[in-house]
Amino acid sequence: MTAAGLLPAFGSRAVTLPGETEIVIVGAGLAGLTAARMLQERGRSVVVLEARDRIGGRIWTDTSSLGFAVDLGASLLRSADINPLATELRNREVRLQPDEGDFWLFDQERSGDPVRDAEMHDYDALGFAYDKLDDALLDARALRTDVSLASRIKLEAGGPAGRWIDLAKALAGPLHVGVEFSALSALDAPRLAGTGNDAWLPGGFGTWLAQSATGLPVFLNRPVVRIDWADGNGVTVATAEGQVKAEACIVTVPLGLLAAKDGIVFQPGLPEPQREAVGRMTMGLIDRIALQYEAGTFDAPANTQALLRVSGTRAMSLRLNAQALPLVVAQVGGDYARDLEGRGDAAMIAAARSQLRAMLGEAVDRRFVKGVATQWGRDPWSRGAVAAAKPGFATARRNAGRALTSLAGRARVLFAGEAFAPVDWIGSAAGAWLSGRIAATEALRVLG
């Protein structure tokens, strides 16, 4: 989707950047826009510099690929009854739609048909296995045991979890945070179990976010290449086409870009402990494949989730009648997503169609219209889906997000974004929103 016509931002490179402002915000995703709005409301002058030609970052409603708008980044507000962003949206009278779809489990291993509906006891076994993983996470947190979650789990294949352990692990790891279960830190993972009250935004999460940026001075197509922060008098934030001097800046680029060799150059460089911390985190990968079908193809409540184990801990989750439309949104994560990305968009679409065909039959496949797939791992401005600390390095997040303090002893460069959110909301839109507010509050304190 391009920003043209929809967004309030300054998309053209011909629009000159202001030479000075109070606070520069790098990145017009949810964290950056939240910080910008809060600072602007407190009477501060801000400039938001965004690399892409659109607002929203990893919250993106694609309006051009299919016959309707579809969220290809974040789509759900998890545990909307306790989610701080959902509360904020309700306060702003944004309509949230409860996510009340059915849950269908498919079993690929039963003899006879290659794939058949699972039995009731299979649902129970999967629920049991998943609860055990969540219990292990809570135990590790209580004991502050910074190891891989996998090492805390003792589930026997013959026990009540039955054959569903791997699928539970796929749900907790690749499908939840984009990393393999074996690489999931027990102290650096959001809660697995939610309250069960998720919600989505009719019209699209990205559509809402783009509209909410109205009136903010967002400059599109302006990748920041360098931040000079040594000067006791402030920071200079440079793009290829001009620079802005400011008292402070808030950097909200995804962690993958802080770690990248071709990422923003900090002058002076990031301090050693911070560089080390960034290196101890990784970007998990989640991708979405959206398939449009003829109207009325699926006899299922909106957003029904169909789960299929592909092999081992590789699994695909498919939302049927997603967003109450004749749409299937498949989600894959971790190594499986990486493999599929390597094979290209057409192969990703084919993989999701083939899973659906295996579950629901040829007749459904004949009603397929067209599809679109994401490649968040290859996206130059995200390099993955959400940040995760490697097992044993749960403190990395805090260290990586430490403010850079210039010679005058003032925090000049603050970090925000999903990667630096409070632990219960890391990897989520709510986390990005919270982190934007925290950074803006800190900037106000620093600037006095």
Ligand SMILES: Cc1cc2nc3c(=O)[nH]c(=O)nc-3n(C[C@H](O)[C@H](O)[C@H](O)COP(=O)(O)OP(=O)(O)OC[C@H]3O[C@@H](n4cnc5c(N)ncnc54)[C@H](O)[C@@H]3O)c2cc1C
């Ligand atoms: C496939 C997928 C599904 C998801 N599903 C959910 C979900 O259902 N629910 C949920 O709560 N969360 C979900 N998330 C997570 C959620 O999308 C993110 O946590 C959130 O959007 C992160 O916001 P952010 O502002 O921290 O980062 P971003 O949205 O990535 O914003 C950072 C911005 O910085 C820009 N940028 C990068 N480099 C530069 C540079 N050098 N100069 C200027 N700008 C730069 C980027 O273009 C981007 O716009 C999902 C994420 C993905 C990828």
